Amino acid sequence: MKTEIDIISEIKQETSSTQCNEEEQHEEGEELRRGPWTLEEDNLLIHYVACHGEGRWNLLAKSAGLKRTGKSCRLRWLNYLKPDIKRGNLTPQEQLLILDLHSKWGNRWSKIAAHLPGRTDNEIKNYWRTRVQKQAKQLNMESNSQSFIDAIRCYYMPILVQKIEQNSTNSTTMTSSEVSAVSFMDASPTKLGDTSTSSMSLSSHFPEIPENNKSDVCVSPAYENSIDDFCSLHSCDYDMDLASTSVSDDIPFSVSHVAGDHWLGDDVSEDSLWDMDELWQFRK
DNA sequence: AATCTGAGCAACCGCAATAAG
DNA sequence: CCTTATTGCGGTTGCTCAGAT
Numbered sequence: 626m627k628t629e630i631d632i633i634s635e636i637k638q639e640t641s642s643t644q645c646n647e648e649e650q651h652e653e654g655e656e657l658r659r660g661p662w663t664l665e666e667d668n669l670l671i672h673y674v675a676c677h678g679e680g681r682w683n684l685l686a687k688s689a690g691l692k693r694t695g696k697s698c699r700l701r702w703l704n705y706l707k708p709d710i711k712r713g714n715l716t717p718q719e720q721l722l723i724l725d726l727h728s729k730w731g732n733r734w735s736k737i738a739a740h741l742p743g744r745t746d747n748e749i750k751n752y753w754r755t756r757v758q759k760q761a762k763q764l765n766m767e768s769n770s771q772s773f774i775d776a777i778r779c780y781y782m783p784i785l786v787q788k789i790e791q792n793s794t795n796s797t798t799m800t801s802s803e804v805s806a807v808s809f810m811d812a813s814p815t816k817l818g819d820t821s822t823s824s825m826s827l828s829s830h831f832p833e834i835p836e837n838n839k840s841d842v843c844v845s846p847a848y849e850n851s852i853d854d855f856c857s858l859h860s861c862d863y864d865m866d867l868a869s870t871s872v873s874d875d876i877p878f879s880v881s882h883v884a885g886d887h888w889l890g891d892d893v894s895e896d897s898l899w900d901m902d903e904l905w906q907f908r909k
Numbered sequence: 910a911a912t913c914t915g916a917g918c919a920a921c922c923g924c925a926a927t928a929a930g
Numbered sequence: 931c932c933t934t935a936t937t938g939c940g941g942t943t944g945c946t947c948a949g950a951t
Contacts, residue, residue, distance in 0.1 A: 755917055
């Protein structure tokens with residue numbers, strides 16, 4: 626039976642032979658590799674960490690025979706190879722948490738990632754930059770501006786909450802992350818009902834709604850009900866005031882107005898990564 | 910079919926904080 | 931204390947691929 630050491634030395638041999646073929650030949654052969662990791666390198670790193678544990682990355686890189694910097698090894702391990710890393714799309718719960726925690730802490734990616742088990746700071750950072758900042762750009766807002774934060778709080782988050790509710794109704798069980806993802810809203814520093822900031826800043830960025838549509842200027846009944854149902858269903862302490870006052874009279878349109886009868890589309894529970902574009906599509 | 914463009918993501922870089930000698 | 935090495939973090943880059951033209 627092969628020991629871990631045997632496996633490592635076998636991989637080392639394979640790696641060195643493939644690297645000789647793949648790489649340019651270097652005078653001292655100590656040129657560090659860059660770019661994407663190969664399967665052999667991954668295996669080498671995995672087995673080395675399995676035998677010796679994490680840490681001492683520079684030493685690890687040398688000892689394992691990896692022609693990589695310690696930093697590179699650490700990054701590869703933490704962001705990709707670590708066993709508890711979650712792959713795949715972020716769930717609405719996770720998206721909700723990210724949005725909230727970012728509003729509290731800003732670009733403290735590692736701190737945010739600490740609250741999302743299995744997710745890395747890199748992944749969250751990428752999510753923010755590619756998905757969230759894209760929306761800010763489309764709205765001609767700074768992604769760190771109060772108006773955009775308000776826009777997220779008032780419109781994007783409630784819809785995510787409903788999506789969570791729909792999903793959990795289907796599954797009838799709620800994970801701890803779901804609980805935390807929803808319950809945070811109760812503790813958010815800027816409540817949705819805090820119109821002192823949101824309404825004023827938002828009104829300058831969104832299209833005006835005709836006066837006779839002002840009845841729409843409220844949170845969707847579907848949303849209101851869903852929050853209620855969600856809380857009773859899952860016995861979570863949710864501040865309904867949040868829902869009922871979330872979109873104030875000052876705000877010139879509502880979620881329900883935005884998308885009419887199809888305000889959440891037909892595929893509410895299908896994709897786990899809900900595209901923010903759905904929210905802003907009315908502007909197009 | 911070829912080319913262009915943009916999204917998504919993995920990986921790198923620079924800097925700061927911390928640990929070790 | 932001072933220096934050096936290591937680690938961790940956030941910003942940025944560059945590659946790949948899919949969709950648009």
